[in-house]
Amino acid sequence: MSDLVTIRNDDGIVTLSLQRAEARNALSLDLIDALERAVTSIAADASARALILRGEGKAFCAGMDLRGVLHDATRMGQMLHGLARTSLAIRRLAIPAIACVRGAAIGGGCGLMVTCDLAITHAESKCGYPEVDLGICPAVVAPLLIRRVGAGHARAMLLTGGVVSGTEAHRLGLATHLVSEGDLEPAAMELARKLCGGGANALATTKRWLGELESELDDEIMRRAADLSARIIQGEEAQSRLKARFDATKPAH
Template identity: 45%
Template sequence: MTDLAKLNIDGPVATLAFNRAEQRNALSIELLDALHVKVDQLAEADGVVVTVITGAGRAFCAGMDLKQVIIDADKGGSGKPDLPRRLLASLGRLTVKIRTLPSVVVAKVNGAAIGGGCGLACVCDAVVTHEDAKLGFPEVDLGLCPAVVAPWLVRKIGAGPARAVLLRGGVMSGGRAGEIGIADVVCPDRDSLDAATDEVVRRYTESGALALTATKNLLNDLDRSRDETIVLRGAELSAGVLATEQAQASLVSRLR
């Protein structure tokens, strides 16, 4: 079986890839479990200064795995009523783990970063993408609530802009994501993303590793990034809305 999450450590630079390209790296419970294992390894890895998170294939991460958040097995779902709740809580815990890694974390948003996928980008210390990538939080369009990732968007772009983004739903281009502060570096096209990311990574690897970690820890302290409670409460809220008939019907219609 292929690894759903691939971790490669090359000196001071680690690369963690979502590796479920055929499903646009949608977050299944299996992918999330695999990511937890790799992120735990990263937290213990000596000498890693920068971690790059990216997606295999064309997408960065398309968000929650549709088949696992639909409950009714007769309609293509999992038949496991508690699975969506577990998925969302797992995603919430994963975001806190990524945020508190000692290395600087760069999201290399190679393609679609949707919903939970965009939340995973926002939790990173820097987001690099390209003009044509699609990012956003279309949860409300599907009758869902992006509560689990909302704390990270608020910390990334501020409360006022976050309210507008989350309530308006939809997706935006990488260029627009740069304008509103979701993306920090926006290169013109997919072909230039590797070089742009390498450049960002190089700035960190040339810096003092201890100084970076101390600065990051202090920032996590000041913006309360270690507070898992708010994220898990968000996961509960997201799961509650997701279980409603309205949301389930909307998700089923998307599956067809």
């Protein structure tokens, strides 16, 4: 297992932590690969009863780490396809997944948040999809967001961009639970324990049935989404906007 993610199993409650705190858990290709492998191993773990997905440090996940791959269409495509596959893999786990969102869930990070069955956050967190501000098309998160908050909210959020507070995210349904920041981890644990109290079979069957009702959320639509997003990022508009953003915010290290 790479050190970019860690997995802990407490009596069936599996905590999967993104371990790239120095980059606010921004999704690099390596991190996405590690995450995908971790989700695959959890899917194969018969002892797992519930998943908590969290980020180490101040932020849950600051989004895709596009710095450095801007001009590398191949790696960019791999990242988007990897994120699309990982999202579907989380969606298809037989156990319920809880996103525990501290600080920020931006872009692809907010995608992971709405991919999980439940999401818990605090009033001061920042959640949203500022992609169109940067000339990016948030195609991969769109199918997941529509299923979480409905097509109307999804349309308004993705077209108007920006981010919202944890309180507003809870009102919109991006987050299912709102607690104080200090209570995040204990509340996620308590929620996971409550889920473990339900019949594992009934939970798995219910989750699978909800998946069937989302009939169109399949590999094909997620592949098309990743292709579309990759294509728009390669365009002049996104390239110049991202470059301006990167120039304005030099890396921390």
